[in-house]
Amino acid sequence: MAIQLSRRSFLKGSLAAAGAVAATSAPAAAVKGAKGGRHLATLIDIDKCIGCGACVEACRDANYEKYPEAKKPFPKMYPNRVPVEDWSDDQYASDRLTPYNLLFIQEAVVDVDGEERFLTVPRRCMHCVNPPCVKLCPWGAAQQYKNGISRIDKDICLGGSKCRKVCPWHIPQRQTGAGLYLELLPSFAGNGIMTKCDRCCDRVAGGGVPACIEACPEGAQIIGPRDEIVRKAHELADETGGYIYGETENGGTNTLYVSPVPFEELNKAVDKGKGRPHFKPAENTMAKANNLVLGMAIAPIAGIAAAWGKQIVADNKKKEKPEHIKEGTDHDNA
Amino acid sequence: MTTRNAAIPPVRYGYGLLMFLLALTGFAQMPIFKRYYIADIPGLGxxxxxxxxxxxxxxxxxxxxGLAAYFVTAYFRTRPERPKLTPTGYLRAGxxxxxxxxxxxxxxxxxxxxxxxxxxxxxLDLVHLGSVFVFIPTALYCWAFSKKWINSPSKGDVKGVN
Structure with a gap:
């Protein structure tokens, strides 16, 4: 069958194609613009999200190869208190974060200017500017790239879940029965692998954009260098009378939300708990210890000064002593 | 001569306590104390x-x-004759x-x-942890068998941890 192509349909198709290319190439250009050590950040306009779940599906399609492959039966772990966390039989659970669901839609019914509204919020790793999950991982299994993306290397992770405990939002999720610990001392150390959003780091490294952003039909999420994203978040908040989350939380994150309601209210309205992060204020978790590093710089100087000073005092005493003896000798001779 | 030198007991005890604190809090960076009930002991939560x-x-x-800088400076500033580190002193210092x-x-x-x-x-993680794993038995051996850090020369001495 021959395809009938009118001038009108050709123009319409061309415009649609050009629009699609522009839509995907604009964020791709933004991703490239973040090279050279600038962090990439995303801006999520909660007002635009319709909760369709396209981002969740796109995330699964893009990341299914990274999912843990749990081997059963799980090794018996000692002591008995060590919990088994198994999502391998419930991989399609989508109402919270799991090792097989790195992004989920959180729901809230809130009051906006006297009108009851149903808000939907995509939730995943916040990609902190200084991520405690990465910095405090005892094995270096969690890593951060220069573009600000943090990820957990499933080939190295032992599943101790320290990353989840130190994360202000308790984002990483554990799957028992997978990973390196099975090759070491599976009964006595480790408990699987931890997983979280890695912002489609492979796609981004190739100049692409994360799958969730590409799939969003509403353009609720954009990506770009962090300073530009912060500026856009402020512009959006000023335009809409909205509120920003992520700019300063935990010292700043590379995920910024703009909400039509204060985050205190949004936090009260969302379902929180395991795998369902909050929207509370989050203090800078790494700051207190990092402030002590100044002490690490000063302490050696103080130590050197103390030893040097002590030696000078000792030398002076030695110099004084012979003169005293000499004087005494002269006196005796006299 | 490899007998223990009780030159500055408070410094020696302080050093021991400090190394214990560092080792304990260092091991606590691994998620093991809760798993193995140690954090359940009253006062160790x-x-x-x-x-x-x-x-x-x-x-x-x-x-x-600060302590390391003090002793290194004192060691190199000691006159007229600088004391010599013992083999176990070299090992521990290294x-x-x-x-x-x-x-x-x-x-x-x-x-x-x-x-x-x-x-x-x-x-870095492995070398840091591995060095601690070697240092602990070395330090315990030196403590148990009264191994000195330095062989004090006739003149000049570094008073401190032994």
Whole structure:
């Protein structure tokens, strides 16, 4: 069958194609613009999200190869208190974060200017500017790239879940029965692998954009260098009378939300708990210890000064002593 | 002669206590104390609090860096004749040096904007921990058998930890 192509349909198709290319190439250009050590950040306009779940599906399609492959039966772990966390039989659970669901839609019914509204919020790793999950991982299994993306290397992770405990939002999720610990001392150390959003780091490294952003039909999420994203978040908040989350939380994150309601209210309205992060204020978790590093710089100087000073005092005493003896000798001779 | 020198007992005890604190808070960076019920012992619950142990580890690091700088300076400034380190003194000094250098690099890594290659972080972690694993039995051996750090010459001495 021959395809009938009118001038009108050709123009319409061309415009649609050009629009699609522009839509995907604009964020791709933004991703490239973040090279050279600038962090990439995303801006999520909660007002635009319709909760369709396209981002969740796109995330699964893009990341299914990274999912843990749990081997059963799980090794018996000692002591008995060590919990088994198994999502391998419930991989399609989508109402919270799991090792097989790195992004989920959180729901809230809130009051906006006297009108009851149903808000939907995509939730995943916040990609902190200084991520405690990465910095405090005892094995270096969690890593951060220069573009600000943090990820957990499933080939190295032992599943101790320290990353989840130190994360202000308790984002990483554990799957028992997978990973390196099975090759070491599976009964006595480790408990699987931890997983979280890695912002489609492979796609981004190739100049692409994360799958969730590409799939969003509403353009609720954009990506770009962090300073530009912060500026856009402020512009959006000023335009809409909205509120920003992520700019300063935990010292700043590379995920910024703009909400039509204060985050205190949004936090009260969302379902929180395991795998369902909050929207509370989050203090800078790494700051207190990092402030002590100044002490690490000063302490050696103080130590050197103390030893040097002590030696000078000792030398002076030695110099004084012979003169005293000499004087005494002269006196005796006299 | 390898008998224990009780030159400055408070410093010696302080050094021992400091090394114990550093080792304890260092091991607490691994999620083991809760798993193995140690944090359940009354008074030891803080061992399962990662930010608390991290902070205490840093405080210990500040003190050990000051102490190390003091003794290294005192050693090289000692006149007229510099004392000689014993073989176990060399071993302990070398291990502490490696632990301090790797620890400092790991502390620098924890600043925002400092991104080390993943392989380098793993290497630093393993060398830091591995050195501690060698240092602990070495220090216990030296303590048990009264091994000195230095062979004091007839003139000049470094008073301190032995």
């Amino acid at each position: 803080w061992l399962a609090m990662f930010y608390v142990t991290h902070y205490l580890h840093y405080i210990g690091a500040v003190l050990i860096l 291990l502490i040096g490696v632990i301090l250098v790797t620890g400092l690099l790991l502390a620098v890594k924890n600043f925002p904007g400092y991104v080390f290659p993943p392989g380098a972080v793993i290497l």
